[in-house]
Amino acid sequence: MSKALYTEADLRALAPGSVVRLGPGDLVTPAAMDVVHERGLRLDRGQSLGAPGHATKRDCLWHKMLAEPGKYLVEVRGGEAVVWLLDEQGPVAYGRDRLENHS
Numbered sequence: 001m002s003k004a005l006y007t008e009a010d011l012r013a014l015a016p017g018s019v020v021r022l023g024p025g026d027l028v029t030p031a032a033m034d035v036v037h038e039r040g041l042r043l044d045r046g047q048s049l050g051a052p053g054h055a056t057k058r059d060c061l062w063h064k065m066l067a068e069p070g071k072y073l074v075e076v077r078g079g080e081a082v083v084w085l086l087d088e089q090g091p092v093a094y095g096r097d098r099l100e101n102h103s
Contacts, residue, residue: 011035019044027089037075042082043093061097 006020008031014020016039022028028036028043036043061083065072071086072094079099084091 005029006032008032008035011039011041014039014041016040018042021045022093028091030090033091042096045093060101061095064095 004026006022006026006028008029011020011028011032012035018039019042022043022045024045035041061081065083073084073086073091075082075084081097083094083096085094086092
């Protein structure tokens with residue numbers, strides 16, 4: 001599913017835990033972002049952090065954030081961090097990382 005604008009209704013129609021692959025320039029309304037958090041959806045713009053347990057300094061989410069100035073929203077739940085980059089158009093999925101990647 002890729003379209004220019006994702007609304008609350010679009011994302012409520014998905015099963016909990018679904019992954020939404022966003023295309024370049026796709027926007028997500030603030031109400032839709034609330035649904036993302038409520039239903040445990042994942043917005044993906046194609047960035048990958050590598051395989052669990054095999055993170056390197058290069059693909060570590062925290063090193064990536066520290067190398068790219070910006071405003072970030074971080075949600076931590078059950079040993080997993082989900083990060084959103086806050087840009088002019090609203091939050092954009094930035095990356096995910098798990099505690100076991102940093103043992």
